[in-house]
Amino acid sequence: MNKMTFIGAGSMAEALIAGMVARNFSPSVITVTNRTNKQRLIELKEKYGIQVEQDSQQALQQATIIVLAIKPKDAQTVLEQIKPFLNKEILILSVMAGISTQYIEQILELDIAVVRAMPNTSAMIGLSATAIAKGQFANQDHVEMATQLFVTVGVVELLKEQEIDIATAIAGSGPAYFYYIVEAMETKAKELGLAEGSAKRLINQTLLGAAAMLTKSSDSPAELRKKITSPKGTTEAGIHALAAAEVDQAIKEAIQAAYQRSVALGHTK
Numbered sequence: 085m086n087k088m089t090f091i092g093a094g095s096m097a098e099a100l101i102a103g104m105v106a107r108n109f110s111p112s113v114i115t116v117t118n119r120t121n122k123q124r125l126i127e128l129k130e131k132y133g134i135q136v137e138q139d140s141q142q143a144l145q146q147a148t149i150i151v152l153a154i155k156p157k158d159a160q161t162v163l164e165q166i167k168p169f170l171n172k173e174i175l176i177l178s179v180m181a182g183i184s185t186q187y188i189e190q191i192l193e194l195d196i197a198v199v200r201a202m203p204n205t206s207a208m209i210g211l212s213a214t215a216i217a218k219g220q221f222a223n224q225d226h227v228e229m230a231t232q233l234f235v236t237v238g239v240v241e242l243l244k245e246q247e248i249d250i251a252t253a254i255a256g257s258g259p260a261y262f263y264y265i266v267e268a269m270e271t272k273a274k275e276l277g278l279a280e281g282s283a284k285r286l287i288n289q290t291l292l293g294a295a296a297m298l299t300k301s302s303d304s305p306a307e308l309r310k311k312i313t314s315p316k317g318t319t320e321a322g323i324h325a326l327a328a329a330e331v332d333q334a335i336k337e338a339i340q341a342a343y344q345r346s347v348a349l350g351h352t353k
Contacts, residue, residue: 086113086148086149086229087113087115087146087147087148087149088113088114088115088147088148088149088150088151088233089114089115089116089117089143089144089147089149089150089151090114090115090116090117090151090153091117091118091140091143091150091151091152091153091154091162091166092118092151092152092153092154092155093116093117093118093121093124093125093128093153094153094154094155095205096153096179096203096205096207097116097151097153098128098208099203099204099205099206099207099208099212099237100151100153100179100203100207100237101114101116101128101132101134102132102207102208103207103208103209103210103212103236103237103238104233104236104237105132105133105134106209106210107210107236107237109236111132111133111134111135112133112135114132114134114135115134115135115136115137115143115147116128116129116134116135116136116137116143117136117137117138117139117140117143118138119138122138125137125138140165140166140169141169144166144169144170145169147174148173148174148175149174149175149177149229149233150166150170150174150175150176150177151177151178151179152176152177152178152179152180152188153179153180154180155180156180156181156182156183156349156350159180159183159187159188159191160191163188163191163192164191167191167192167193167194170192170194170196171194171196172194172195172196172197174196174197175197175198175199175222175226175229175230176188176192176196176197176198176199177198177199177201177230177233178198178199178200178201179201179202179203181202181252181256181346181349182249182252182345182346182347182348182349182350183200183349183350184200184245184350185198185199185200185217185218185219185220185222185245186219186220187350188219189219189220189221195221196221197218197219197221197222197223197226198218198219198221198222199216199217199218199219199222199226199227199230200216200217200218200219200245200248201214201215201216201230201234202214202215202216202248202251202252202255202256203234203237203238203256204255204256204257204258204259205259206238206259207234207237207238208237210236210237210238211237211238212234212237212238212239213238213239213241213255213258214234214237214238214239214240214241214255215240215241215242215243215247215248215251215252215255215256216230216231216234216240216241216242216243217242217243217244217245217247217248218230218245219245227242248346249343249346249347249350250343252342252343252346253339253340253342253343253346254339256342256346257342261335261338262291266287266288266291269283269287270283270284270287273286273287309323
């Protein structure tokens with residue numbers, strides 16, 4: 085079995101590890117390293133039974149897959165640090181927002197396979213929407229290897245690399261948009277007098293149901309909306325209020341802002 089080393093121990097690394105371990109990915113082949121936070125490594129080891137190592141060279145020994153789960157601003161520093169320990173047989177999986185495969189290849193100065201991925205934190209429960217794109221030295225076998233890994237934590241969509249920034253804006257950042265909406269719904273339900281627990285259960289199930297309808301129905305989102313919007317009914321009143329507040333435009337602007345930030349991250353390393 086391929087041995088995997090995560091460089092970085094933040095929320096995305098943990099989400100992927102949690103999803104993989106929950107789906108019978110052996111903890112013994114997963115190693116995590118970071119530069120400074122030893123306590124964080126101990127926490128991950130105790131929680132998931134994985135291997136941890138603060139020394140980068142030791143962490144990379146025998147690794148066939150390296151997952152770069154670090155902040156984009158740290159990309160050059162980390163890549164320079166690990167460069168002496170790499171070879172062409174290793175597959176690099178990068179989950180860094182905005183960092184291109186070409187940039188990674190240039191820093192490493194090696195004809196090494198790089199696959200760029202953008203999962204989201206729903207990987208923790210096996211429901212990530214992950215977009216991947218291959219670098220110039222990655223072949224179909226590398227793509228399949230990356231797909232097999234990320235499919236353990238959700239669905240995988242193979243894209244052209246120039247589309248990854250779009251995927252980042254809608255899928256990588258997407259869960260936060262829905263959490264933001266749910267926050268507002270819970271707050272208003274409480275203001276109107278509904279108990280917090282009841283509001284939470286009703287809203288969460290409504291969101292689950294809507295997601296299932298979008299997945300299973302052949303109707304478009306617009307058609308689904310129209311089917312439950314009766315003339316002069318409660319849903320129509322709510323939709324009119326959303327339209328008056330230009331919520332659709334706000335959502336488009338949020339996606340545009342996230343997209344532009346992802347692009348900018350690729351130019352401010």
